[in-house]
Amino acid sequence: MTNHVTIHEVGPRDGLQNEAGVISVADKVALIDLLSGSGLTEIEVGSFVSPKWVPQMANTPEVLQQMQRVAGCQYGLLVPNMRGWDGFVPFIGGPFEVAVFISASEGFSQSNLNCSIAESVTRLTPVVRAAQEANVPVRGYVSCITDCPFDGPTEPEAVASAVAALRDVAPMQVSLGDTLGKGVPDRVAAMLDAVLQVAPADQLAGHFHDTGGQALENITVALDRGLRHFDSAVGGLGGCPYAPGAPGNVATETVLGHLDALGYQTGVDRDVIAKAARLAQAMRG
Ligand code: HMG
Ligand code: MG
Numbered sequence: 001m002t003n004h005v006t007i008h009e010v011g012p013r014d015g016l017q018n019e020a021g022v023i024s025v026a027d028k029v030a031l032i033d034l035l036s037g038s039g040l041t042e043i044e045v046g047s048f049v050s051p052k053w054v055p056q057m058a059n060t061p062e063v064l065q066q067m068q069r070v071a072g073c074q075y076g077l078l079v080p081n082m083r084g085w086d087g088f089v090p091f092i093g094g095p096f097e098v099a100v101f102i103s104a105s106e107g108f109s110q111s112n113l114n115c116s117i118a119e120s121v122t123r124l125t126p127v128v129r130a131a132q133e134a135n136v137p138v139r140g141y142v143s144c145i146t147d148c149p150f151d152g153p154t155e156p157e158a159v160a161s162a163v164a165a166l167r168d169v170a171p172m173q174v175s176l177g178d179t180l181g182k183g184v185p186d187r188v189a190a191m192l193d194a195v196l197q198v199a200p201a202d203q204l205a206g207h208f209h210d211t212g213g214q215a216l217e218n219i220t221v222a223l224d225r226g227l228r229h230f231d232s233a234v235g236g237l238g239g240c241p242y243a244p245g246a247p248g249n250v251a252t253e254t255v256l257g258h259l260d261a262l263g264y265q266t267g268v269d270r271d272v273i274a275k276a277a278r279l280a281q282a283m284r285g
Contacts, residue, residue: 001226005264006042007252008175008205008231009035011280012063013044013078014249015237017056019284025062027283032063034279035234036070038272044076044099044231048084061087069095076139080113081123085130092134099175100124101141104162107150108143108179121165128170140166140174141207145191146183153187156194164198173203175231178218181211181248188218192225201226208250210236215250216258223262230255234273235280253277 012032016023028045035043045067046060060077069075076097079085088098102120103109109117131138142162144154163174176195178188195204206222206229208215219230236251253273259266 002228003264004228005223005259005266006229007040007255007266007268008042008044008076008207008229009040009234009252010044010076010207010231010249011035011233011235011237011252011276013046013057013076014231015233015235015280017047017054018238019056022056022059023283025059025066028059028063029066031234031276031279031283032067032075034272034276036068036073038276039266039268041072041267042074042076042097044078047078048087049078049080061090064091064094064096074137079124079127080120082126082130085127088136092136097137097139098127098131099139099141100127100166101143102162102166103143103148104154104159105144105148105151108148111150112143117162117165121169125169128172132170138170138172140172141177142166142174143177143179145176145178146187147178147180149180154191156191159191160194160198163195163204167199167203171203173205173229174199175205175207175229177207177231178209178215181209181215183208183218184212184214185217185221189221189225192222192227196225202228205229205231207231209238210248210250210254216254219250219255219258220262223264235277237280237284251277 047057051058079098113120145159208218232252232255233249234252236248238249
């Protein structure tokens with residue numbers, strides 16, 4: 001099994017979406033351009049969601065226009081529905097990937113997307129079809145893989161159903177989001193064992209928030225089960241505005257150190273990431 005791990009940097013999106021103040025286009029572009037020079041091949045840079053719900057992502061089109069597009073790097077955007085797809089259309093043909101997202105729990109689905117899980121799949125299906133027609137790569141997310149802020153613990157089978165629901169729409173990598181950062185290795189292992197019944201390890205990614213301080217242990221559990229794709233945010237930025245008590249994606253620099261110690265390669269320059277982490281922290285004020 002390969003020793004190469006791909007880091008999916010989510011700082012400019014998941015990291016900044018929860019900030020109290022709006023981060024300027026210039027600051028976002030500076031952060032993205034720095035990250036683009038680090039050897040990262042995947043960076044999530046914004047969202048085409050309602051500006052009323054997530055004002056911090058309203059300047060996504062300007063960010064996309066002004067940021068560098070570094071060869072070999074793919075830039076991700078969240079797109080929940082056709083209204084979001086319409087916003088993305090001018091960027092078709094660029095090095096962009098569209099990400100659709102659902103929850104494994106009904107409570108978070110209502111809070112985050114204002115609809116049921118089934119309805120969210122209905123809304124994202126035409127987005128996936130449009131992306132396929134336009135040759136735009138698609139990624140999926142499932143949130144609340146161990147716990148939901150509204151419904152409590154999530155059953156592993158609910159996560160497996162959500163992953164299967166996304167992959168019934170189209171083949172796609174699905175990132176498994178520990179939205180609250182409450183996951184612990186035993187429960188993450190049980191969840192992965194259920195999910196691996198419906199999707200192979202090379203089609204899954206781990207997306208751990210580090211609120212409970214268990215993200216690295218959870219990554220190790222996922223590595224042991226063959227996952228080689230992990231989401232993280234430079235400087236440990238982040239959280240989700242619709243998941244109360246969910247600060248902090250696991251920091252990219254921490255994940256890189258962990259993977260290095262375990263003998264995995266990422267191709268990412270840790271010095272550049274350290275610089276980007278300082279920039280990210282500075283722009284938060
Ligand atoms: P809604 O209010 O149910 O939507 O929101 P609607 O279809 O009823 O439309 C209401 C208004 O919103 C209309 O405008 C629409 O045009 C507009 P009006 O006529 O009132 O002026 N609208 C939009 N505007 C811009 N872009 C759009 C869009 N859609 C409708 N795409 C909606 C539904 C999905 C839009 C809303 O719930 C929303 O934007 N939610 C935000 C979701 C979000 O970004 N959450 C954070 C990201 S997910 C996350 O962080 C988890 C993850 O990291 C993994 C993990 O950690 O678990 C991925
Ligand atoms: Mg997240």
